[in-house]
Amino acid sequence: MFENSLEALVRLSEGVGLAEAARQAEMRETGAAREEINKKMETALRVMRQSAEKGFDPKLHSMSGMTGGQACRLRQAVEENRTAGGNYLGRAAARALAVAECNAAMGKIVAAPTAGACGILPGVLLTAQEEFGLSDDQLRDALFVAAAVGDVIAARASISGAEGGCQAECGTAAAMAAAALVYLRGGTAKQSTDACAFALMNIMGLVCDPVRGLVEVPCVYRNASGAAGAFVAADLALAGIPCPLPPDEVIDAMKNVGELMPASLRETGEGGCAACPSACGKKVD
Amino acid sequence: MSLFDIIGPVMIGPSSSHTAGAARIGRVARQLLGEKPVKAVISFHGSFEKTYRGHGTDRAVVGGLLDMPVDDERLRRSLKIAKEAGMEVTFRPVRLRDAHPNTMVVEAVGEHGKRVRLQAASIGGGRIRVQYLDGLEMGFSGDKITLVIRHGDAPGVIAKVSQILADAGINIATMRVFRTTAGGAAAMAIELDALPGDGLTAELRQLPGVRDVTLLSPI
Numbered sequence: 001m002f003e004n005s006l007e008a009l010v011r012l013s014e015g016v017g018l019a020e021a022a023r024q025a026e027m028r029e030t031g032a033a034r035e036e037i038n039k040k041m042e043t044a045l046r047v048m049r050q051s052a053e054k055g056f057d058p059k060l061h062s063m064s065g066m067t068g069g070q071a072c073r074l075r076q077a078v079e080e081n082r083t084a085g086g087n088y089l090g091r092a093a094a095r096a097l098a099v100a101e102c103n104a105a106m107g108k109i110v111a112a113p114t115a116g117a118c119g120i121l122p123g124v125l126l127t128a129q130e131e132f133g134l135s136d137d138q139l140r141d142a143l144f145v146a147a148a149v150g151d152v153i154a155a156r157a158s159i160s161g162a163e164g165g166c167q168a169e170c171g172t173a174a175a176m177a178a179a180a181l182v183y184l185r186g187g188t189a190k191q192s193t194d195a196c197a198f199a200l201m202n203i204m205g206l207v208c209d210p211v212r213g214l215v216e217v218p219c220v221y222r223n224a225s226g227a228a229g230a231f232v233a234a235d236l237a238l239a240g241i242p243c244p245l246p247p248d249e250v251i252d253a254m255k256n257v258g259e260l261m262p263a264s265l266r267e268t269g270e271g272g273c274a275a276c277p278s279a280c281g282k283k284v285d
Numbered sequence: 286m287s288l289f290d291i292i293g294p295v296m297i298g299p300s301s302s303h304t305a306g307a308a309r310i311g312r313v314a315r316q317l318l319g320e321k322p323v324k325a326v327i328s329f330h331g332s333f334e335k336t337y338r339g340h341g342t343d344r345a346v347v348g349g350l351l352d353m354p355v356d357d358e359r360l361r362r363s364l365k366i367a368k369e370a371g372m373e374v375t376f377r378p379v380r381l382r383d384a385h386p387n388t389m390v391v392e393a394v395g396e397h398g399k400r401v402r403l404q405a406a407s408i409g410g411g412r413i414r415v416q417y418l419d420g421l422e423m424g425f426s427g428d429k430i431t432l433v434i435r436h437g438d439a440p441g442v443i444a445k446v447s448q449i450l451a452d453a454g455i456n457i458a459t460m461r462v463f464r465t466t467a468g469g470a471a472a473m474a475i476e477l478d479a480l481p482g483d484g485l486t487a488e489l490r491q492l493p494g495v496r497d498v499t500l501l502s503p504i
Contacts, residue, residue: 001286026288040289047295047356062299064339103298106341106361113291114410115301121292147288154291160409176291213332214339215299269336 001025002148004155006193006247009148013189018179019141022148041140041147044110048099048122051109055098055119062104067216071098074224088131089231093224096123100223104216113150113159113172116215119223120173121146121180124230128184138184145183146176149196156248157255161208162267164258166219170226171206171254175199177230182237191237197247199233200254207265209272211279218273294411295356302387303333303340306407308360310389311349312504313415313427314403319499320395322350323372328379331386333407342389343376350393354504355411388416421472422463427504429458429476434489435497438464438471442494446473449488455479 002009002025013021026037054060056075061068071094077083078090085093100119103109112121121143129139150159153172158164178195187195203226211217237243243250264271273279296305315322327346329337337343341361348363351370359366367374381388385406392402404417415423418433425431436442443462450457456478464471481500489498 001288022288030287041292044289044292044295062339063341106297106299106304106344108295108356108358109298110293110295111301111411112293115296115298115305118298143292144288147291150291151286151288155286159291162409212339213336216339 001029001151001155004152006149006152006196006251009152010189010193018148018183018189018192019144022144025148038140041143042136045136045140045143047108047110048112049126051099051102051107051118052095052122052126054107055100055102060101060105060107062101062214062216063106064212064214064216066211066214067104067220068101070220071095071101085228088127089228091130092123092127092227092231095127096120096227097220097224099123100220104214104220112146113154113176114161114169116161116219117169117173117223117226119220120170120226120230121177123223123227124177125180125184128181132184134184142180142184145192146180149179149193150176153251153254156251158258164255165261165266166206166208166222167200167203167254168258169208170222171200171203174203174226174230174233177227178233178237181230181234185234185238187238193247194243195234195237197243197245197250198236199229200250201243201245202229202233204254205257207261207272208267209265209274210267210269211274211276213269213274217279290410296411297341297345297356297358297360300340301411302407302409303336303342304345304360305355305411306387306413307333307342307345307389308349308353308355309411309413309427309504310391310403310405310407310415311346312352312354313349313405313413313501314391314393314401315350315352316501316504317403317418317433317499318393318395318399318401320397320399322393323396324394325350325372326375326377326392328377328390330379330381330384330388330390333387333389334378337376346389346391347374350391385414415474418472421465421470423472423474424461425474425476427501429503430478430480431501432473432475432477432481432486432489433499433501434473434475434495436471436473436492437494437496438466438468439494442471442492443473445492446475446489449485450475450477450481453481453485455481455485
């Protein structure tokens with residue numbers, strides 16, 4: 001949609017900003033009215049919020065019983081000031097974990113960009129809203145920024161774990177969240193795409209190795225970690241540190257690394273964490 | 286492409302391919318059946334067979350057969366809902382040749398005795414491809430308005446169908462035609478850009494040689 005390029009996206013946003021450039025592209029592409037598109041994104045935001053609330057249920061558990069109820073534990077540690085990473089980061093990680101656990105328990109979520117990585121954007125954005133007192137309209141617009149960046153990555157590389165490993169799923173989600181955070185904190189469009197590149201660079205090579213082939217271990221924990229990575233990437237860019245490599249080239253590098261990954265590390269449940277003796281010992285259902 | 290392919294779909298987890306895709310396959314089968322199912326036999330192939338319980342693929346496909354969309358929170362409880370409705374459901378493994386790793390065969394019987402047998406694959410991101418319907422090769426996605434016409438192989442049937450659509454001003458996006466043997470059972474899967482009225486499907490049903498016409502809404 002944006003000439004499959006973050007550089008082009010920055011250029012297209014001149015004068016209108018990233019969120020508006022994304023919205024206009026969607027209107028052109030689908031022929032839908034502005035109001036309709038805004039409503040659709042507001043619905044996504046509402047479902048994200050509901051999934052975060054549901055995910056904190058201590059009794060929640062997945063079909064396999066491997067995950068569920070841990071987000072509640074992390075939030076409690078944050079509330080009791082028992083964390084090492086501080087309150088803000090802890091709340092974001094707990095929220096990301098909550099949404100991912102909600103997903104594993106067959107709850108309703110928004111794939112962002114996939115179901116396996118669905119916790120990262122809500123974890124980061126809803127917590128930023130709490131921290132900085134942002135409006136729902138601002139969050140909706142930040143989701144447009146995230147979507148535009150995600151669209152370029154999907155077109156240029158891949159957002160499928162089976163094709164590109166976890167870097168393509170949680171990596172893309174972290175990159176989308178980082179770009180959205182920079183937008184919300186008043187950074188420039190260039191800083192947003194730099195944040196995206198920092199996030200991808202920092203997570204590059206992450207493999208997709210689900211235990212028993214299910215979207216649970218290590219997936220839900222990688223949502224928490226991906227949320228934390230988004231803050232670091234956003235802060236690097238917001239501080240004015242220029243990404244040493246052009247963001248489009250970083251996306252291409254991520255694609256290339258995905259192609260180099262053996263099939264055992266691309267969602268087949270055969271390598272990495274899935275190949276741990278204890279994981280193999282678990283009953284395959 | 287739409288930005289809502291990136292932020293979206295809104296769906297019941299945990300997996301777009303193993304859960305949302307499975308629900309869509311079930312819902313296509315339900316629409317093709319055209320009535321409430323009382324019995325279903327679902328055969329899982331490949332990755333579906335290995336992980337269907339953990340991914341809720343079983344619950345998702347049965348939910349689809351009960352006409353639930355991918356974001357319906359009742360999907361999680363669909364097996365119980367089916368049982369309460371008196372629907373008999375059986376799951377079994379199957380090994381298909383040359384099939385996508387996420388493939389299933391759905392055989393369903395409706396309350397008035399109608400039957401449908403569908404083979405479909407979940408090809409990623411919740412997208413699906415219906416490969417066979419009642420033994421006839423297909424190849425549609427369920428993303429668009431789709432006319433599925435089962436008919437006898439005879440000269441002129443395809444021309445008459447496309448003429449009726451043309452007269453109604455409805456554009457054909459894609460069209461695939463298949464047959465078992467010359468003069469035998471045949472089928473068409475036609476993806477349309479606009480929704481035809483009730484009158485049009487009735488007119489198609491009147492055509493000589495046409496056995497069945499189903500209009501699928503985008504699922």
